[in-house]
Amino acid sequence: MIAPNATPGPVVGRDLPHDSAHGHVTGGSVYLDDEPIAPGEVFVVTVGSPVAHGRLTGIDLDAALALPDVVGAYTHRDLAHNRLGPIVTDEPLLAEDELMYVGQPVVVLAVRRESAIRAAKAAVVLHVEPLDPVLTITEACNRGTFIGEPRKIEHGDLAAGFAAADEIIEGTFRCGGQDHFYLESQAARVVPGERTAAGTRTLTVHSSTQHPTEVQRDVAHLLGIGQHEVSCVTTRMGGGFGGKESQATHPAVFAALVALRTGRIARLALSKDDDMHLTGKRHPFENQYRIGVTRDGRITAVEATLISDGGAYADLSPAVLARAMTHLDNAYFLPAAHITGLVARTNLPPNTAFRGFGGPQGAATMECAMEEIAQRLGLDPLDVRRRNLYDPADPARNTTPYGQPVGRHALPELFDRLAESAEYAARRAEITRFNAASRTALRGLSLTGVKFGISFNTTFLNQASALVHLYLDGTVQVSTGATEMGQGVNTKMIQLAADGLGQSPDRILELPTSTERSPNARSTAASSAADLNGGAVLDACRILRERLAPVAVEVLGAAADPATLVFAADRVTDPAQPDRVLLFDELVRAAYLRRVDLGARGFFSTPKLSWDAASGTGRPFRYFTTAAACSEVEIDRFTGDLTVLRTDILMDIGRPINPTIDRGQLVGGFVQGLGWLTTEELRYSDHGVLLSHSPTTYKIPGVGDLPAQFSADWLVDPATDSGVTGSKAVGEPPLLTAISVWTAVKDALRAVSGSEPATLRAPATGEEILSRLTHYADRVTLPAPRRPAASVPVFHR
Numbered sequence: 001m002i003a004p005n006a007t008p009g010p011v012v013g014r015d016l017p018h019d020s021a022h023g024h025v026t027g028g029s030v031y032l033d034d035e036p037i038a039p040g041e042v043f044v045v046t047v048g049s050p051v052a053h054g055r056l057t058g059i060d061l062d063a064a065l066a067l068p069d070v071v072g073a074y075t076h077r078d079l080a081h082n083r084l085g086p087i088v089t090d091e092p093l094l095a096e097d098e099l100m101y102v103g104q105p106v107v108v109l110a111v112r113r114e115s116a117i118r119a120a121k122a123a124v125v126l127h128v129e130p131l132d133p134v135l136t137i138t139e140a141c142n143r144g145t146f147i148g149e150p151r152k153i154e155h156g157d158l159a160a161g162f163a164a165a166d167e168i169i170e171g172t173f174r175c176g177g178q179d180h181f182y183l184e185s186q187a188a189r190v191v192p193g194e195r196t197a198a199g200t201r202t203l204t205v206h207s208s209t210q211h212p213t214e215v216q217r218d219v220a221h222l223l224g225i226g227q228h229e230v231s232c233v234t235t236r237m238g239g240g241f242g243g244k245e246s247q248a249t250h251p252a253v254f255a256a257l258v259a260l261r262t263g264r265i266a267r268l269a270l271s272k273d274d275d276m277h278l279t280g281k282r283h284p285f286e287n288q289y290r291i292g293v294t295r296d297g298r299i300t301a302v303e304a305t306l307i308s309d310g311g312a313y314a315d316l317s318p319a320v321l322a323r324a325m326t327h328l329d330n331a332y333f334l335p336a337a338h339i340t341g342l343v344a345r346t347n348l349p350p351n352t353a354f355r356g357f358g359g360p361q362g363a364a365t366m367e368c369a370m371e372e373i374a375q376r377l378g379l380d381p382l383d384v385r386r387r388n389l390y391d392p393a394d395p396a397r398n399t400t401p402y403g404q405p406v407g408r409h410a411l412p413e414l415f416d417r418l419a420e421s422a423e424y425a426a427r428r429a430e431i432t433r434f435n436a437a438s439r440t441a442l443r444g445l446s447l448t449g450v451k452f453g454i455s456f457n458t459t460f461l462n463q464a465s466a467l468v469h470l471y472l473d474g475t476v477q478v479s480t481g482a483t484e485m486g487q488g489v490n491t492k493m494i495q496l497a498a499d500g501l502g503q504s505p506d507r508i509l510e511l512p513t514s515t516e517r518s519p520n521a522r523s524t525a526a527s528s529a530a531d532l533n534g535g536a537v538l539d540a541c542r543i544l545r546e547r548l549a550p551v552a553v554e555v556l557g558a559a560a561d562p563a564t565l566v567f568a569a570d571r572v573t574d575p576a577q578p579d580r581v582l583l584f585d586e587l588v589r590a591a592y593l594r595r596v597d598l599g600a601r602g603f604f605s606t607p608k609l610s611w612d613a614a615s616g617t618g619r620p621f622r623y624f625t626t627a628a629a630c631s632e633v634e635i636d637r638f639t640g641d642l643t644v645l646r647t648d649i650l651m652d653i654g655r656p657i658n659p660t661i662d663r664g665q666l667v668g669g670f671v672q673g674l675g676w677l678t679t680e681e682l683r684y685s686d687h688g689v690l691l692s693h694s695p696t697t698y699k700i701p702g703v704g705d706l707p708a709q710f711s712a713d714w715l716v717d718p719a720t721d722s723g724v725t726g727s728k729a730v731g732e733p734p735l736l737t738a739i740s741v742w743t744a745v746k747d748a749l750r751a752v753s754g755s756e757p758a759t760l761r762a763p764a765t766g767e768e769i770l771s772r773l774t775h776y777a778d779r780v781t782l783p784a785p786r787r788p789a790a791s792v793p794v795f796h797r
Helices: 021-026 115-124 137-143 157-165 212-223 247-261 272-278 317-324 359-377 380-390 411-421 424-437 489-501 527-558 586-591 659-679 731-753 766-775
Strands: 042-048 052-061 070-074 103-113 125-130 151-155 167-175 186-193 201-207 229-236 266-269 286-293 299-311 335-344 439-453 463-470 476-480 508-510 564-570 572-573 577-583 598-605 610-612 617-619 623-636 642-652 709-715
Touching: 042 115, 042 137, 042 247, 070 247, 103 115, 103 247, 103 731, 125 335, 137 299, 137 335, 151 317, 157 299, 167 359, 167 610, 186 212, 186 247, 201 212, 201 247, 201 527, 212 229, 212 247, 247 266, 272 299, 272 610, 286 359, 299 317, 299 359, 299 617, 317 359, 317 598, 359 439, 359 659, 359 731, 380 439, 411 424, 411 439, 411 642, 411 709, 424 439, 424 623, 439 731, 463 489, 463 527, 476 489, 476 527, 476 586, 489 508, 489 527, 527 577, 527 586, 527 598, 572 586, 577 586, 623 731, 642 731, 659 709
Parallel strands: 042 266, 201 229, 299 335, 476 508, 642 709
Antiparallel strands: 042 103, 052 125, 070 103, 151 335, 167 286, 186 201, 186 266, 286 299, 439 623, 463 476, 463 598, 564 572, 572 577, 610 617, 623 642
């Protein structure tokens, strides 16, 4: 007897559709601002600083409160506490006396009608004394304005390493920030509940957040109520990319303040313009390096200083810097290294988490240096990279600067296989010929590596719980702390639970993330959501199987050990008696009649992790996802216009839970990295006002920016034991494959820069490329124009 809808074989590894796919394409998926406006609901907005740096000397709310549509106006005095921050509680939710960036919230308004918002904001008068702002990393360094203390990672004998070098290469990698540009801007909707015995109200916060627990915690703390009086629910986000890890808290608290004070439902949904003005970005970095190398390009020593732009307050900057420092090596062994990191304080919105969390800025620095080493020594950059790769066969060349063994990995295989499949050698020769002959264009080619650590840098964050409930019809509900932002984590949880219980995936539902079901959960970040929450789901399923197995033995009348029973295809069987079958729903009802608990909480914590931030040593990552990427580009000699001709990517993803979803992550990550490195430029005025604050002025990649020829593939490693069920994380690592495009531009410029390493900032916009071409123009001798064939008439004017 086989259960209806049962599908034989494991569910993990199948291409199941995204659980929200139908809703997304039909318009059925509901986001926060799609919720109908309830009677009495109010709109929440903020009035912010008009200057990048200043002293707030007074606030006049009388005119605003006199408007009939203004329900309330609130300042920092209406909060129980006014400091928040995920690492250091240094940021005021509402400015008190010093203004630190343009748009920094000062006043919260509750308005009855959306059409009345503009007039309400205009009626608020802020009295401000302007001060001189700091707007760049250079200015911050000159003035000595930093966040926190310098950090260091030291390994090996640096002096001996430089003494052994034949050449010393010095350089600077500069990269700009990047806006998250999620489709759904920051949003929150807070529903007040009944009054509690303490006289306050319960609050249900519906938030577009990657971290419901942090929203719950900060709402409770800043409003002076208990965490037990606040619930945070996240059904889905229209994108997050790190921008809703810590910064979704602010709009949630603003709305919660209004809901608590007025007793009305309160809604805050930022416009794209306001979102871009007010929220932090990917951290810009200025990274200086000094590298010793032998004549054949082998690195002997690295000394580097990484300086990030943290913005006005700490936010997640210390952790982002730490990951940048632990990814400076990228895919390459450094015999001796001294890495220093600092966070500059500027008068811009606090920068925050972004896909890769500092890792891309660190890895791109080393890839930039690889190009310059090759140019200085007259070598092919691929040869330089290949000679410096981590070597899984040699423990002496397979340990990071912070002391973690890289372990089993496929970097040499990835490089060799991709170089062959992408026809690197033949294309390199053809590009050399092309650049020598073309008067109008230059081409470049680059094959780069990726080694991305998977886990939160901070050890205690690597934990998760899950609830799995069985119902009497055999269906299942799963609850975890993972939040769905389009990356498909809910689908993966369903697949894991399906195999964990032997159920069909269509009989399993992943519930919206809620602090009521998943208390004290970590943010969905660090590419660890599937690993952590999936481990907890499997643990809960194990507990349930252990409870159900004795009941199954009893019902089947089998004498077998309960541990030998097989849960699969919506049924339970005893291998010793294959003709005896028990449907899963029948087993659940039988267990219920015997008073067996049909709900279980699972828990998972990542093993063998350690990290000492003070010494810069330890094992911060459970494993590494590795990849190689090869890109070819063409740039117009006269305009700087960039065309990506071809990109090939090969990544080791272990045993994927859902190959199609992972392919989407692989391709999407590359495209987002392409934007950071080539098109997405943040421009600010001299007064700290963001100028590129909409799709008209901030250019995310379009179809025309993608490689004309694009291949994304992976190695499947059946022996890996890295992540949950042997899978490897693919959320952040693919973004680093786009570095190959930026280094290909740098390679193209090599044709005109002579012996000097080609300087290039990121993003490599058309303007940046043209400025480099102009800089090298006096060193370039264009090839002679081709003479027309004798049979072709030549006309003269």
